[in-house]
Amino acid sequence: MNSLLRHKGWTWGFRTTILLYFVVLIVLPILGVYYNSFSLGFSTFIEAVSDPIAWKSVLLTLKLAVIATVINVLLGTMIAWVLIRYRFPGKALLNSLVDLPFALPTAVGGLMILLLLGPGSLIGRLAERLGFEIVFHQPAIVIAMIFVTFPFVIRAVQPLLEELDPSEEEAAYTMGARSSRVFRRVILPSMAPGMISGGMLAFSRALAEFGAVVLVAGNIPGRTLVSSVFIFGEVESDNPVGAAAVSVILLTLSFLILWLINLLQMRGRRS
Amino acid sequence: MRKLWIILTYLVFILLIAAPLGKMATEAFSDGFSGFWASLSRPEALHALMMTGFVVVVVTLLNTLFGIMLALYLVRANWLGKRLKGLLNSIVDLPYAVSPVIGGLMIVLLLGPDSALGALFEQIGVNIVYAFPGMVIATLFVTFPLMVREVMPVLQEIGSQQEEAASTLGAYGWTTFWKVTWPSIRWAVIYGVILTVARSLGEFGAVLVVSGNIMNKTQTATTLVYQDVENFNVTAAGGVALVLAAFSAGLLLLMEWSKRRKGVH
Amino acid sequence: MHVEVRGLNKHFGDFHAVKDVNFGITKGHLIGLLGPSGGGKTSILRMLAGLETPDSGEIIFHGKTVNNLPPQEREIGFVFQNYALFKHMTVYENIAFGLKVKKANKNTIRDRVTELVELTGLKGFEKRYPHQLSGGQRQRVAFARALAPEPQLLLLDEPFAAIDAKIRQELRSWLRELIERVGITSIFVTHDQDEAIEVADEIMIINQGRLEQKGTPWDIYKEPKTPFVATFIGESTLIESASELKGFNNAGGGKPTKALIRPEYIEVGHLNEFKMASATEQGVVKHLHFRGSEWLVEVEVNGHKLVTYRSLEKETLTPGQEISVLVHRAYLFNDDRSWIQENGLKEDPMPVFI
Numbered sequence: 001m002n003s004l005l006r007h008k009g010w011t012w013g014f015r016t017t018i019l020l021y022f023v024v025l026i027v028l029p030i031l032g033v034y035y036n037s038f039s040l041g042f043s044t045f046i047e048a049v050s051d052p053i054a055w056k057s058v059l060l061t062l063k064l065a066v067i068a069t070v071i072n073v074l075l076g077t078m079i080a081w082v083l084i085r086y087r088f089p090g091k092a093l094l095n096s097l098v099d100l101p102f103a104l105p106t107a108v109g110g111l112m113i114l115l116l117l118g119p120g121s122l123i124g125r126l127a128e129r130l131g132f133e134i135v136f137h138q139p140a141i142v143i144a145m146i147f148v149t150f151p152f153v154i155r156a157v158q159p160l161l162e163e164l165d166p167s168e169e170e171a172a173y174t175m176g177a178r179s180s181r182v183f184r185r186v187i188l189p190s191m192a193p194g195m196i197s198g199g200m201l202a203f204s205r206a207l208a209e210f211g212a213v214v215l216v217a218g219n220i221p222g223r224t225l226v227s228s229v230f231i232f233g234e235v236e237s238d239n240p241v242g243a244a245a246v247s248v249i250l251l252t253l254s255f256l257i258l259w260l261i262n263l264l265q266m267r268g269r270r271s
Numbered sequence: 272m273r274k275l276w277i278i279l280t281y282l283v284f285i286l287l288i289a290a291p292l293g294k295m296a297t298e299a300f301s302d303g304f305s306g307f308w309a310s311l312s313r314p315e316a317l318h319a320l321m322m323t324g325f326v327v328v329v330v331t332l333l334n335t336l337f338g339i340m341l342a343l344y345l346v347r348a349n350w351l352g353k354r355l356k357g358l359l360n361s362i363v364d365l366p367y368a369v370s371p372v373i374g375g376l377m378i379v380l381l382l383g384p385d386s387a388l389g390a391l392f393e394q395i396g397v398n399i400v401y402a403f404p405g406m407v408i409a410t411l412f413v414t415f416p417l418m419v420r421e422v423m424p425v426l427q428e429i430g431s432q433q434e435e436a437a438s439t440l441g442a443y444g445w446t447t448f449w450k451v452t453w454p455s456i457r458w459a460v461i462y463g464v465i466l467t468v469a470r471s472l473g474e475f476g477a478v479l480v481v482s483g484n485i486m487n488k489t490q491t492a493t494t495l496v497y498q499d500v501e502n503f504n505v506t507a508a509g510g511v512a513l514v515l516a517a518f519s520a521g522l523l524l525l526m527e528w529s530k531r532r533k534g535v536h
Numbered sequence: 537m538h539v540e541v542r543g544l545n546k547h548f549g550d551f552h553a554v555k556d557v558n559f560g561i562t563k564g565h566l567i568g569l570l571g572p573s574g575g576g577k578t579s580i581l582r583m584l585a586g587l588e589t590p591d592s593g594e595i596i597f598h599g600k601t602v603n604n605l606p607p608q609e610r611e612i613g614f615v616f617q618n619y620a621l622f623k624h625m626t627v628y629e630n631i632a633f634g635l636k637v638k639k640a641n642k643n644t645i646r647d648r649v650t651e652l653v654e655l656t657g658l659k660g661f662e663k664r665y666p667h668q669l670s671g672g673q674r675q676r677v678a679f680a681r682a683l684a685p686e687p688q689l690l691l692l693d694e695p696f697a698a699i700d701a702k703i704r705q706e707l708r709s710w711l712r713e714l715i716e717r718v719g720i721t722s723i724f725v726t727h728d729q730d731e732a733i734e735v736a737d738e739i740m741i742i743n744q745g746r747l748e749q750k751g752t753p754w755d756i757y758k759e760p761k762t763p764f765v766a767t768f769i770g771e772s773t774l775i776e777s778a779s780e781l782k783g784f785n786n787a788g789g790g791k792p793t794k795a796l797i798r799p800e801y802i803e804v805g806h807l808n809e810f811k812m813a814s815a816t817e818q819g820v821v822k823h824l825h826f827r828g829s830e831w832l833v834e835v836e837v838n839g840h841k842l843v844t845y846r847s848l849e850k851e852t853l854t855p856g857q858e859i860s861v862l863v864h865r866a867y868l869f870n871d872d873r874s875w876i877q878e879n880g881l882k883e884d885p886m887p888v889f890i
């Protein structure tokens with residue numbers, strides 16, 4: 001029994017307020033989106049989703065998010081490794097810089113990428129001369145996604161590497177294993193859970209990203225229009241049902257991922 | 272081998288973080304300090320920064336209060352069934368999975384002028400969507416898990432025994448909270464506050480949808496940056512963005528500091 | 537304070553943690569709640585404190601039902617297993633907490649805390665924080681903190697569980713003395729029978745949520761009322777069929793009866809060492825363990841393994857040696873009843889071997 005919440009009289013009011021706040025702020029809006037997208041019948045939902053601009057935006061988002069996630073898992077694992085295992089000047093600074101994309105407003109992140117890679121910039125001009133197009137094309141979206149999801153994999157892998165008992169590695173070496181083998185058999189398996197859960201978090205964040213992407217993507221339907229920007233456009237053009245339909249798909253995907261992560265973490269805790 | 276990895280790491284940081292930051296700073300000052308100052312002293316920029324400030328203050332206050340209370344309930348209360356607690360616990364994380372744009376859309380759908388609730392509020396003369404309350408609600412939605420998730424593990428770790436001990440010594444709820452629980456969760460709360468400030472300062476998608484981005488009325492700093500870019504006024508955007516980035520960097524330093532304090536106590 | 541408990545029940549989900557427990561405690565007594573872990577002892581203690589709510593039953597302090605009183609109003613002191621000291625407060629602040637909450641005046645608080653600090657031997661440590669203290673010192677602080685508001689009933693949950701074996705002994709006698717001096721009714725939970733026997737005036741044995749037996753340590757040792765109590769207190773060997781033992785052939789009157797035999801109920805030696813040779817049986821020494829002050833001897837008799845002690849003063853036995861064994865008495869039980877029976881072939885009243 002909790003001594004803290006026992007103050008008579010107040011108790012009931014407090015409990016109701018808190019739970020109501022919770023339900024009204026979180027649960028009701030989510031249900032509202034599902035309700036709205038199906039409010040005009042299932043066929044309207046299908047119609048809204050089968051609009052080529054809509055489903056192409058979803059597919060494009062998925063494709064780009066997968067690319068961004070793969071790159072992020074590779075880069076993130078490497079950086080986590082370097083930041084934990086090696087000692088070098090500037091290490092502490094880099095370690096705190098990891099969180100900067102979390103702290104920075106996403107719109108600012110988008111602007112930064114736009115300025116760096118934009119048509120007037122050095123890199124932009126260089127790429128143009130080589131025949132690449134970055135800003136307002138798909139590479140820019142991937143870069144924006146990588147930028148905003150940058151910390152996830154690093155922060156998921158670091159604690160696992162820190163916990164890894166060096167004696168396990170040493171034992172493998174004393175048994176004559178070569179370092180590539182030790183890496184594959186000892187180090188990689190212990191980093192894998194972090195790579196997976198960090199990767200999934202990054203993926204779901206990349207799916208949802210709006211601020212950074214909207215500034216650097218050209219938002220051309222079917223080519224550079226991702227779903228979150230599509231939803232925004234639908235809201236702007238006063239078509240909330242169409243927005244809700246795509247939202248439902250995106251939401252369901254994200255919840256699925258969240259649920260998977262929870263499942264993974266629970267399994268990890270048990271073993 | 273080792274050198275190669277370290278160099279690669281530096282390269283990633285430089286390309287992905289340092290270069291964009293530096294580029295933005297030079298852009299903001301491309302017309303000198305006066306240009307930077309001019310972009311900031313525009314009336315709409317001042318208003319947008321003020322709006323952001325208001326949202327941050329209100330959201331941080333509400334989110335801190337409710338976050339602490341909810342964390343207490345989710346960890347301690349046994350009047351909630353175990354299963355219900357588990358369900359509520361997983362719902363806390365949902366805003367993480369919701370795209371901010373969708374978060375904003377939810378509020379438009381629920382409280383917008385076309386909805387039943389919105390019409391009701393309009394009749395009594397309160398505008399929610401395209402006004403300050405809607406922006407606060409949208410930001411609250413997005414920041415909701417931050418405080419709860421910081422405080423909950425600490426409460427779990429310290430356990431309820433100290434609180435029980437206080438109750439057997441005659442202390443009631445309020446005294447117990449301030450004298451016994453608060454000192455233990457203090458640093459987690461501070462960390463949560465910093466996270467909430469950072470998130471509400473930078474919130475863009477949800478606020479953009481809900482606020483309608485009306486200049487000198489509902490425009491915040493981030494949505495002003497967006498509008499400036501849309502209007503090809505990149506230098507002005509850079510100025511405002513640089514201010515936001517400076518705040519974020521400051522918050523990041525605070526985060527590092529409070530994380531260290533959190534570990535000590 | 538006089539404590540009475542009637543028909544106490546507690547469920548945690550589907551688990552029936554406390555089953556219809558009844559007892560009364562005389563004012564000023566020190567009671568040990570003894571039993572295996574997870575048996576419901578701590579639940580009973582927490583219900584007395586008001587930290588858990590009973591599903592049914594009554595808790596009566598001083599003739600007044602306190603079921604609906606919150607812990608704050610029960611006038612109890614509670615010492616937690618891990619002490620639950622307030623880690624942000626110094627020793628002084630910890631002890632003063634209960635008095636400050638009750639808004640006692642400053643001088644009273646200072647005097648009382650000083651008195652308790654001296655009583656618990658914590659002088660000089662007042663300004664330290666809990667993490668700067670040893671386990672034994674923390675225990676003393678917890679104890680002083682619980683006593684400070686002058687409670688009527690002191691409840692202690694496994695007070696020595698987290699302390700090194702060496703210091704535990706010392707703390708036990710210290711606690712016993714202190715409680716006697718303060719004269720407060722106290723109940724402590726323990727799973728350690730030595731601790732309960734040594735410290736308590738009375739022991740209540742709790743198993744699977746039931747109160748198995750209540751009595752003085754000596755009574756419980758001498759006359760266990762249930763097979764569980766007999767196995768739990770002291771060491772013993774279980775013999776599935778008591779009638780196979782010499783001298784207990786008619787045990788239970790033909791009903792299948794089991795026997796519990798304590799080491800001190802058994803005597804081993806050469807035939808000429810016994811007065812009543814006819815009551816002995818032949819056995820073989822299986823193992824010898826040196827126990828510091830005596831030998832622990834394992835002998836096999838009729839396929840039953842029995843355990844006993846043998847003085848170092850007597851001739852040393854060797855494994856494999858044939859030897860005479862006398863079972864003086866046994867604790868017998870079957871489905872109907874349980875009782876203690878002396879060896880039927882023994883005529884002379886033997887000296888008590890306990």
